[in-house]
Amino acid sequence: xxxxxxxxxxxxxxxxxxxxxxxxxxxxxxxxxxxxxxxxxxxxxxxxxxxxxxxxxxxx
Amino acid sequence: xxxxxxxxxxxxxxxxxxxxxxxxxxxxxxxxxxxxxxxxxxxxxxxxxxxxxxxxxxxxxxxxxxxxxxxxxxxxxxxxxxxxxxxxxxxxxxxxxxxxxxxxxxxxxxxxxxxxxxxxxxxxxxxxxxxxxxxxxxxxxxxxxxxxxxxxxxxxxxxxxxxxxxxxxxxxxxxxxxxxxxxxxxxxxxxxxxxxxxxxxxxxxxxxxxxxxxxxxxxxxxxxxxxxxxxxxxxxxxxxxxxxxxxxxxxxxxxxxxxxxxxxxxxxxxxxxxxxxxxxxxxxxxxxxxxxxxxxxxxxxxxxxxxxxxxxxxxxxxxxxxxxxxxxxxxxxxxxxxxxxxxxxxxxxxxxxxxxxxxxxxxxxxxxxxxxxxxxxxxxxxxxxxxxxxxxxxxxxxxxxxxxxxxxxxxxxxxxxxxxxxxxxxxxxxxxxxxxxxxxxxxxxxxxxxxxxxxxxxxxxxxxxxxxxxxxxxxxxxxxxxxxxxxxxxxxxxxxxxxxxxxxxxxxxxxxxxxxxxxxxxxxxxxxxxxxxx
Numbered sequence: 001x002x003x004x005x006x007x008x009x010x011x012x013x014x015x016x017x018x019x020x021x022x023x024x025x026x027x028x029x030x031x032x033x034x035x036x037x038x039x040x041x042x043x044x045x046x047x048x049x050x051x052x053x054x055x056x057x058x059x060x
Numbered sequence: 061x062x063x064x065x066x067x068x069x070x071x072x073x074x075x076x077x078x079x080x081x082x083x084x085x086x087x088x089x090x091x092x093x094x095x096x097x098x099x100x101x102x103x104x105x106x107x108x109x110x111x112x113x114x115x116x117x118x119x120x121x122x123x124x125x126x127x128x129x130x131x132x133x134x135x136x137x138x139x140x141x142x143x144x145x146x147x148x149x150x151x152x153x154x155x156x157x158x159x160x161x162x163x164x165x166x167x168x169x170x171x172x173x174x175x176x177x178x179x180x181x182x183x184x185x186x187x188x189x190x191x192x193x194x195x196x197x198x199x200x201x202x203x204x205x206x207x208x209x210x211x212x213x214x215x216x217x218x219x220x221x222x223x224x225x226x227x228x229x230x231x232x233x234x235x236x237x238x239x240x241x242x243x244x245x246x247x248x249x250x251x252x253x254x255x256x257x258x259x260x261x262x263x264x265x266x267x268x269x270x271x272x273x274x275x276x277x278x279x280x281x282x283x284x285x286x287x288x289x290x291x292x293x294x295x296x297x298x299x300x301x302x303x304x305x306x307x308x309x310x311x312x313x314x315x316x317x318x319x320x321x322x323x324x325x326x327x328x329x330x331x332x333x334x335x336x337x338x339x340x341x342x343x344x345x346x347x348x349x350x351x352x353x354x355x356x357x358x359x360x361x362x363x364x365x366x367x368x369x370x371x372x373x374x375x376x377x378x379x380x381x382x383x384x385x386x387x388x389x390x391x392x393x394x395x396x397x398x399x400x401x402x403x404x405x406x407x408x409x410x411x412x413x414x415x416x417x418x419x420x421x422x423x424x425x426x427x428x429x430x431x432x433x434x435x436x437x438x439x440x441x442x443x444x445x446x447x448x449x450x451x452x453x454x455x456x457x458x459x460x461x462x463x464x465x466x467x468x469x470x471x472x473x474x475x476x477x478x479x480x481x482x483x484x485x486x487x488x489x490x491x492x493x494x495x496x497x498x499x500x501x502x503x504x505x506x507x508x509x510x511x512x513x514x515x516x517x518x519x520x521x522x523x524x525x526x527x528x529x530x531x532x533x534x535x536x537x538x539x540x541x542x543x544x545x546x547x548x549x550x551x552x553x554x555x556x557x558x559x560x561x562x563x564x565x566x567x568x569x570x571x572x573x574x575x576x577x578x579x580x581x582x583x584x585x586x587x588x589x590x591x592x593x594x
Binding site: 003004005006008009012013014016017020021023024025027028031032035037038041042044045048 | 134137138140141144145147148152156270271272273274275278285286287328329331332333335336339340342343347550553555557558
């Protein structure tokens with residue numbers, strides 16, 4: 001028995017709050033990693049777009 | 061009647077005046093339509109997390125949920141299992157990408173977002189019609205809940221309670237717009253969770269902790285602590301379990317008044333904090349009320365419906381049993397908070413849709429920013445007043461209205477919102493087919509009362525049909541334009557950038573060398589000297 005419940009009942013219902021918090025924390029770090037990559041991507045994208053505009057302006 | 065004393069009146073009046081004050085304060089800060097409708101897209105992570113979750117949770121969590129656990133035992137916690145993880149799915153799947161795409165598309169409302177992502181004459185008409193009808197049903201149900209709660213707890217006549225409760229919601233939403241809604245939600249979220257935790261800790265001691273609670277419940281009736289409900293009423297019904305978990309785990313991604321929160325985030329980067337804050341808040345607020353229902357079985361046996369009691373009063377009865385007067389009165393405020401935080405978001409969405417999607421689209425295409433804001437305000441006022449009048453004259457059943465509206469909205473919109481950012485092939489044909497099929501199936505299922513005989517929840521069948529229609533329609537229909545596909549790629553930060561523009565980041569070389577390479581690239585040193593990038 002876990003806290004007066006059959007183990008399968010305990011895990012089915014009451015293990016989730018801790019599980020969800022752990023998943024959320026893991027997600028935080030995964031998303032933080034993606035943020036860094038996306039930040040670099042955004043910089044490169046802006047640079048690329050600026051160069052396209054420049055080229056367009058020059059050709060005009 | 062539990063309350064009805066001077067303390068309850070005073071505490072409730074202070075709270076209602078406070079909410080009005082917030083509306084008046086933010087009225088001065090909403091200068092553009094983007095400020096009024098989306099808080100200027102400057103909502104931080106804490107505010108986003110709390111407004112997202114309080115909007116999702118209505119008065120059901122204080123009354124309906126605990127009452128269900130009181131009657132069915134642990135089985136009802138399947139709903140909590142789904143609900144507890146809802147924020148992870150909602151923010152994790154939609155948050156960042158929807159924020160980016162809605163910004164690139166220049167959308168202020170979740171219906172405008174659907175129309176711009178899935179362009180076509182039918183999209184906006186169908187989306188707006190479904191959203192306006194069923195969000196309106198939701199608003200009406202919340203107004204009725206507010207009135208009934210105030211009336212039952214304070215002893216004031218129902219019409220007076222509806223006018224006061226709904227009137228305050230209409231006023232602060234009308235005056236302060238999205239920022240007033242977000243800040244009142246924030247305060248309401250704190251009141252809700254503090255009240256719950258307060259009663260829970262005291263009740264916990266009374267029943268001898270979790271072990272004491274479970275042992276006493278098992279002694280009373282072993283099926284209370286089983287997986288299949290009291291008397292094993294749901295024995296082996298995995299379809300019902302899957303529906304109960306799935307509905308709340310993914311359902312919120314289809315509710316326009318919930319997903320608009322992603323659009324209002326200050327930056328996509330805030331999504332990661334929002335996931336954590338919303339999930340922690342969820343675990344405190346969602347599991348506790350259900351467990352309090354179980355505690356009520358032991359501490360408040362007189363609420364058993366077989367004895368003529370009303371199990372919906374479990375949380376309130378526990379509050380009055382365990383807390384001193386003023387704190388118990390705050391629990392009344394918490395219940396009103398739960399109802400109001402849902403109602404204000406829906407009312408705000410009604411104003412946004414009527415102003416942006418109907419007025420600016422069909423009546424005055426050249427409407428100025430000021431005109432749009434004024435029209436949205438007037439729409440909020442008109443919808444609010446009409447809802448109050450209907451609630452007074454011919455009130456429908458609250459529970460049925462909420463379940464019906466939730467199922468239909470979720471079934472109609474979920475595939476389109478998720479597919480919008482995750483599947484480039486998702487197109488107008490798929491979106492229209494999904495909205496029509498999801499809506500019609502939900503209506504038929506509910507009208508013919510097929511949930512009981514088939515063992516399939518309305519939302520469950522609605523979402524399956526809706527997803528199937530979205531996929532088939534998208535595969536059959538014309539793919540989105542190249543521009544749209546590029547924009548979806550950009551929202552996902554997946555656009556392929558020519559090699560010469562990619563940021564230098566060689567992970568397997570020394571940082572000093574990396575720095576030199578970055579300098580060479582940024583300063584165009586190599587190109588200036590005629591070297592070509594490899």
